[in-house]
Amino acid sequence: MPVEELNLDQYRITAQELQALSAKCLEARERAYCPYSQFRVGAALLLRPQSESTTATAEHNIVIGANVENAAYPVGTCAERVAVGTAVVQGYKRGDIRAVGVATDIEGYCSPCGMCRQFLREFLDLDTPIFMHNKDGNFQVKTMGELLPMSFGPDVLPPPEELLASRAG
Known part of the structure; x- marks a missing residue:
């Protein structure tokens, strides 16, 4: 999909950020x-700055x-999980990922x-965009919620204290 056809405001991402994200996943x-x-x-992964004092460009985030x-085939790790693990080790947390780019060598997305x-x-x-690039660098975009409808996430779980208290009673 050409960038011009996208309403990037709905994804809270600039054209420059999308260009950098696309280049990096490729x-x-x-x-x-x-x-x-x-x-x-x-x-x-396009990440939020880690602090207010961070003046890094999108390239640095x-x-x-x-x-x-x-x-041993099941031991392999997917690119998305490698990227998230790297971000976590660098100090990023839940909610710090603004957008995801994924690229493969196939014609489709x-x-x-x-x-x-x-x-x-x-x-x-759930509204985080995931830009899926094909072998030519063209992309299709879906949100996390669109790719995993009716998902089970951390927001579904009650706080641990509540679960413990329910067992004690």
Whole structure:
């Protein structure tokens, strides 16, 4: 989808931020380690500044990840989870991810797998946009809520104290 056709205001992202996010997920795709499937995936997260004093550009607020396979197939890790793990290690928290970019080498648009959708749901608001890029860099966008309707997320759980109290009574 051409950027001109998007209402980026609804996603609270600028054209420059989208351009940087797109470039970074395409770059991350090039770093994938996938000797078994040859299915390269790159992911990029556009993050909120960590503090009010942060004056970094969008470039500095993007974390990337790539899929990493293993000879023992279930041990591999998807690009989206690598990127989120990297962000968490850097100090980012739930709600700090403003947008996600995912890139593959196929003609169509590939959304995050089911496991990654649930993993992302832990950290994303339901209205967070996920830009899914094809092999040519074109993209389709859906929100977290559109990709995982009727989702189970942290906001569904009662506070731990409430759950403990309900068991005691």
